[in-house]
Amino acid sequence: DAGVTQSPTHLIKTRGQQVTLRCSPKSGHDTVSWYQQALGQGPQFIFQYYEEEERQRGNFPDRFSGHQFPNYSSELNVNALLLGDSALYLCASTKTTSTKNIQYFGAGTRLSVL
């Protein structure tokens, strides 16, 4: 049973560029959430997708957008990259009908903006 997988593992971009990060949820899960974790800090919620719609959004600018596909996988897009966007981006998945309310995380994508 594959867990949450994220790609790529590491990415280097320059200011002003655009980036797309990808996430495949754990088997059987239908909800995907994205978090940004700056170095030495706790993760911050970006947004959550369910049934291909953004269900909940954190305090992030519109430069951060996402998508969920019919197979429940998801993408995070960041436009006009800033130095401050350098962080570990974590994807988490959960099953909406589960009573346990547990989110399972991938190993993350480390984004470096130069």
Added chain:
Amino acid sequence: AQTVTQSQPEMSVQEAETVTLSCTYDTSESDYYLFWYKQPPSRQMILVIRQEAYKQQNATENRFSVNFQKAAKSFSLKISDSQLGDAAMYFCAYSLPMEYGNKLVFGAGTILRVKS
């Protein structure tokens, strides 16, 4: 807005000893979930233990247990018989039930060092 506070940036424990990590949170809700996640250098966030707020009984998972004090909004993690593999960053997190949007709100984390 809900907030989670971890007041211990770093803790150390001797192998086989017991250590307690502190966490407080702020919420006006009565139904919610609390979690402890572990993040080793490999970066993968791993669930350690989970507590449902409406359950008074403290959760336990093998060597890990919590002290959940709902009135005080406190949720500490006790690690017994500490092992070298327990060394990691530990995050306390809060979420509402799924039907209200179960985004996780994390604390700043506590680095746990285990000495042999």
